Amino acid sequence: MTEYQIGCRLAGRQALRLRNLLNIVACEKPADEQAQRRAHAATGFYRSIEDFADVEDTDELPVLVGSFSSAQDGHLCPVLPIEIYQLIVDYVTEWDYVKRQETLLALCRSNRTLQSIAEPYLYNHPRDLDSITRQWGFRFTLAIEPHLTTLVKSLRLLWEAEGENGNLIVDIARACPNVDDILIERGMDYEDSNHVSKQDGMNMAALLDACPRLKTFWYATNVKWTSDQQQQEDEASQKAFDEALKDERFAKVAQRLTSLTFHGQFLWLIRALSPHLSSNLQCLTLGQDFWIEETPNLLSDLSRQCPSLRELELRCRLITADELSEACKRWGPTLQKLRVWSIEEISDWVMQVMPFMTALREVDFGLGCAISTLDLDAIGQASPPQRLVSVSAGDVEDPTDSEDHAAAQKHLNDVIARLVNSHSSTLQELDLSTTLGQVAVQSCKKAKKLVKLFVNLDEDVEPSDVDDLLDSCPDLVYVASFFGINTPRRKEWDKRRLRFEAEAEEEARRDRSLTGLGS
Numbered sequence: 001m002t003e004y005q006i007g008c009r010l011a012g013r014q015a016l017r018l019r020n021l022l023n024i025v026a027c028e029k030p031a032d033e034q035a036q037r038r039a040h041a042a043t044g045f046y047r048s049i050e051d052f053a054d055v056e057d058t059d060e061l062p063v064l065v066g067s068f069s070s071a072q073d074g075h076l077c078p079v080l081p082i083e084i085y086q087l088i089v090d091y092v093t094e095w096d097y098v099k100r101q102e103t104l105l106a107l108c109r110s111n112r113t114l115q116s117i118a119e120p121y122l123y124n125h126p127r128d129l130d131s132i133t134r135q136w137g138f139r140f141t142l143a144i145e146p147h148l149t150t151l152v153k154s155l156r157l158l159w160e161a162e163g164e165n166g167n168l169i170v171d172i173a174r175a176c177p178n179v180d181d182i183l184i185e186r187g188m189d190y191e192d193s194n195h196v197s198k199q200d201g202m203n204m205a206a207l208l209d210a211c212p213r214l215k216t217f218w219y220a221t222n223v224k225w226t227s228d229q230q231q232q233e234d235e236a237s238q239k240a241f242d243e244a245l246k247d248e249r250f251a252k253v254a255q256r257l258t259s260l261t262f263h264g265q266f267l268w269l270i271r272a273l274s275p276h277l278s279s280n281l282q283c284l285t286l287g288q289d290f291w292i293e294e295t296p297n298l299l300s301d302l303s304r305q306c307p308s309l310r311e312l313e314l315r316c317r318l319i320t321a322d323e324l325s326e327a328c329k330r331w332g333p334t335l336q337k338l339r340v341w342s343i344e345e346i347s348d349w350v351m352q353v354m355p356f357m358t359a360l361r362e363v364d365f366g367l368g369c370a371i372s373t374l375d376l377d378a379i380g381q382a383s384p385p386q387r388l389v390s391v392s393a394g395d396v397e398d399p400t401d402s403e404d405h406a407a408a409q410k411h412l413n414d415v416i417a418r419l420v421n422s423h424s425s426t427l428q429e430l431d432l433s434t435t436l437g438q439v440a441v442q443s444c445k446k447a448k449k450l451v452k453l454f455v456n457l458d459e460d461v462e463p464s465d466v467d468d469l470l471d472s473c474p475d476l477v478y479v480a481s482f483f484g485i486n487t488p489r490r491k492e493w494d495k496r497r498l499r500f501e502a503e504a505e506e507e508a509r510r511d512r513s514l515t516g517l518g519s
Helices: 003-027 031-052 084-094 097-112 112-123 132-144 145-149 166-174 198-209 235-244 249-256 268-278 298-305 322-330 351-354 373-382 405-422 438-446 463-472 490-510
Strands: 154-159 179-187 216-221 259-263 284-287 310-318 339-341 362-368 392-393 431-438 452-457
Touching: 003 132, 031 132, 084 097, 097 490, 112 249, 132 145, 154 166, 166 198, 179 198, 198 235, 198 268, 216 249, 249 268, 249 438, 259 268, 268 298, 268 392, 268 431, 298 322, 310 322, 322 351, 339 373, 351 373, 373 392, 373 405, 405 431, 405 438, 431 438, 438 463, 463 490
Parallel strands: 154 179, 179 216, 216 259, 259 284, 284 310, 310 339, 339 362, 362 392, 392 431, 431 452
Antiparallel strands: none
């Protein structure tokens, strides 16, 4: 018996127990409209999954009342003013995500007034449906409480590596017509198979089509890496698979998407969606396990299809920057955030495209992107003054490689100082794999909104120069601990950093996207 079959059997047994309990309650409360409705819904739902769940039903059901349309609601009036209940729920929604969901569920079960207030917070963005039993349980809840289906705005679903629960997650999506944000994670372990079948393609098309309001789509895999994820057993099967990816439902949903994120192995899916992406698309992320060379002209085509792109993140490795360079020039008037992890070829593409990037606010070049002093100068001058919020570069040109490294270091610091001065009223993060001298540090004092400063310090920087940043940059938290020097006000730095980290940790606990599926 597979893990999926075991999960279905456990879910079937749980559904059977709940059905029987709801029928007992309905018999004990014949005048309770809610009890009658739930019992009828549970019975109907169980009948629809009985064979699939493979659970033998030997229990004799109590006899339900024939109709509940005119039954009376027997719940008691709330004891407290409704404003008090609202305050309770508002307080709970500020907790970290796991505790918040658990407590909201408990509040929903306490009385009907709290239930009516807490349910939207609980079901707008439900917890990860990361197991078969949890998915069946969620579907059962929607069956017996159909009013909840309209509350659901986002779904985070596990898709078994073998695709066995494909029909189930499609059914869940169909039950939630107002969903505008979906995350699908394929597989649970890096040893899982990553084979994608024609049926998988059809299920994905059906799932996306089931969400007419879908705007944000995230697809990730947690499976064994191979280069033949979509290769079928024979030529006929391959042809059928390729035809499935041309399903018009992919085209329909792609045209609506405003945000698209891929991580893991997604070649088959980007081939299905990318030809149909439109001017609605604003955010695009391509993960690091993607060989972009297998989709020739992808960036060029997208720069024409999606002229309003605002955010582009490329974690995948590029051989050359030629195609990216031309795409960035087209996206220049709208692109606000650019993150590029790795480009094999060393070229002056950054310097060439920056004059076109008039909307840029955040730029991040990873360890695999060589950035020269000329590139940094171009970054500082490209965007209109007082626009850049974040500048990061993990592989900045090393001045010591120059014949006159002292002059090269001075020139680099002058360039960084100009960059900071040009954007001093907006700059919040400066992360450069280089060394700052006193001139550049002095310019940082003008960046009043600076929060993070990840650099090394030259010998000419005094401890007092660092401490001056405490007063000039009240939000700056990451400095002294990374510089590796002691300053007279080191304790103040540490206290500020610890306070910031505590606040950041609390914020992270409230953000469900940082844990669980897709993280």
